[in-house]
Amino acid sequence: xxxxxxxxxxxxxxxxxxxxxxxxxxxxxxxxxxxxxxxxxxxxxxxxxxxxxxxxxxxxxxxxxxxxxxxxxxxxxxxxxxxxxxxxxxxxxxxxxxxxxxxxxxxxxxxxxxxxxxxxxxxxxxxxxxxxxxxxxxxxxxxxxxxxxxxxxxxxxxxxxxxxxxxxxxxxxxxxxxxxxxxxxxxxxxxxxxxxxxxxxxxxxxxxxxxxxxxxxxxxxxxxxxxxxxxxxxxxxxxxxxxxxxxxxxxxxxxxxxxxxxxxxxxxxxxxxxxxxxxxxxxxxxxxxxxxxxxxxxxxxxxxxxxxxxxxxxxxxxxxxxxxxxxxxxxxxxxxxxxxxxxxxxxxxxxxxxxxxxxxxxxxxxxxxxxxxxxxxxxxxxxxxxxxxxxxxxxxxxxxxxxxxxxxx
Ligand code: AMP
Numbered sequence: 001x002x003x004x005x006x007x008x009x010x011x012x013x014x015x016x017x018x019x020x021x022x023x024x025x026x027x028x029x030x031x032x033x034x035x036x037x038x039x040x041x042x043x044x045x046x047x048x049x050x051x052x053x054x055x056x057x058x059x060x061x062x063x064x065x066x067x068x069x070x071x072x073x074x075x076x077x078x079x080x081x082x083x084x085x086x087x088x089x090x091x092x093x094x095x096x097x098x099x100x101x102x103x104x105x106x107x108x109x110x111x112x113x114x115x116x117x118x119x120x121x122x123x124x125x126x127x128x129x130x131x132x133x134x135x136x137x138x139x140x141x142x143x144x145x146x147x148x149x150x151x152x153x154x155x156x157x158x159x160x161x162x163x164x165x166x167x168x169x170x171x172x173x174x175x176x177x178x179x180x181x182x183x184x185x186x187x188x189x190x191x192x193x194x195x196x197x198x199x200x201x202x203x204x205x206x207x208x209x210x211x212x213x214x215x216x217x218x219x220x221x222x223x224x225x226x227x228x229x230x231x232x233x234x235x236x237x238x239x240x241x242x243x244x245x246x247x248x249x250x251x252x253x254x255x256x257x258x259x260x261x262x263x264x265x266x267x268x269x270x271x272x273x274x275x276x277x278x279x280x281x282x283x284x285x286x287x288x289x290x291x292x293x294x295x296x297x298x299x300x301x302x303x304x305x306x307x308x309x310x311x312x313x314x315x316x317x318x319x320x321x322x323x324x325x326x327x328x329x330x331x332x333x334x335x336x337x338x339x340x341x342x343x344x345x346x347x348x349x350x351x352x353x354x355x356x357x358x359x360x361x362x363x364x365x366x367x368x369x370x371x372x373x374x375x376x377x378x379x380x381x382x383x384x385x386x387x388x389x390x391x392x393x394x395x396x397x398x399x400x401x402x403x404x405x406x407x408x409x
Contacts, residue, residue: 007033010062012095017054020091026051028203033058036177041198043191044179047326048150050203052179053088056147059177060089064120066097069142073170074123075163077153078296079104079273080280082123085149089121104128106273113137126154126162133169143170151180151187156319157296160190167194181323212329214361216339216349223371224340225253228312229260230369231338232290238307239283242292243324245313252374253312254292259375264290295320303327309337314345318355337361 004017004025025033028046035042036059046052056074064071074089076082079102086102093100103112104125109132116122116138122129132138146167148154154163167176176195180187183200191198219227232240242257244250247268254266265288267279283291284303291303295315306328315321328335339361341349353359 002030004029004033007058008037009033009058013058013061013092016061016092016095017058019094022054026054026203028052028201029055029058031201031203032056032177035199035201036175037062039175041176041191041195042178043183043187043195043198043200044177044203045181045183045201046179046203047181049326052149053085054092056149056177056179057089057092059175060121060145060147061093061096061098063145063175064098066099066120068120070116070119070122070139071142072121072145072147073129073140073143073166074121074147074149075126075129075154075166076123076149077125077157077159079106079125080276081149082125083277083280085123089123093121103132104273105131109137126159126166129166130162133166140166140170144174146170146174146176148176148178148180151178151190152182152184155186156317164190164193181326211334212325212337213335214325214337214339214359215364216341216361217364218341218366221342221344223369224312224342225256225374226371227340227367227369228253228310229257229262229372230367231310232257232262235308235336235338237289237336238305239286239303240290240308240310241303241306241324241327242290242310242312243315244292244294245315247294249313250292250294256372256375257290257292260372262290263288264292266292268294269296295323305333307333307335309335311337311339314339314341314348314352316348318348318352321352322356 002025004014004022009017028044028050032042032044032055036056044052044055060072074085076085082102082104086100089100098121099115099119100121100123101112101115101119102123103116105128109128112128112132116132122138129138133140148163154160178187178191178195217227228242242253242264244253247270250266250268254264257264265279265282267276271279279291282288286305309324309328311321311324315324325337328337339349353361
């Protein structure tokens, strides 16, 4: 087992890492940091939560210097991930005077135009960065390090053409790092175009399959909400994510859970950036217990202590299922995935089972639950047949530090 001291990092950076409480490198850090510090191009296969941000962050913090222009560019598929990476890099660069900013759409461009000339590190989503390139409000001529975070997601979300334009606008003498949950042929093709003799490193997924229980319930579509409410009120859990396939359903489910006194908040791409950032902050700080979300809004985010994933709807793309379940059972904790299946979910569900044959998803027998009537426009509460049990008396099975009541107080 290696230690951070083996990687040729500066003294200051080693001290910061120690202060952050990281005693030993994660697998992806152990494998990639030595090559990153040597200046090699690296393709890292690693999921969210594997510690990849610190891996490329070490290269950035030790190779970028104050007041020498924009030297490191990190591209992320979502605004939330851009924010998260910015926060992590700022922590890592605490003892070095670097200006680190994030730029993405959905917020005013004026501030970004003011901040860009003073920045040494930029974390950006592709669309807004391209906008700055076209307006000539960003100068990439000094960039020596380019990081593509969640590279496979860039393809999935249709950003790859923008990404390629941006990489081509960077100096050809540079170091390029790709991090991706899977190293697929399309990532390899991309690396052939834009990398020089890249080193490939792999890290095991942080999700521990032995700690992850996956189940499904068969339920009529019009009873899904009632079953979800019942399970949330009766399963003992830490933080919970409820996934829906559409923005409309995300709002519908969150509104109805709230109307039934469950502490839920929605997040999806239709909300303003400020609202999304605020919502993620509440969830991360465990101020709300249930995040109802679409795939796009949650992609790549690292949230600790998620004990339960509910699939209110099964995703059409099996890869999204894997991304969803990857948010629980991390780093030694237990986790549970609960799939609620009605007529229009079976096709997607069987695609998942045939694509991932190793998954064991247990069928749960039908249970009794009270029926709730969905909230209509302007109504505060759904009508219950009888009042729900007091969930706050439940205790977490998974022994997380903070125990949750999903009930609103
Ligand atoms: P990622 O999204 O892959 O960058 O993973 C980030 C998470 O991993 C954050 O919660 C970090 O605090 C945590 N992390 C990063 N490096 C380490 C380490 N060496 N030991 C323990 N946790 C780490």
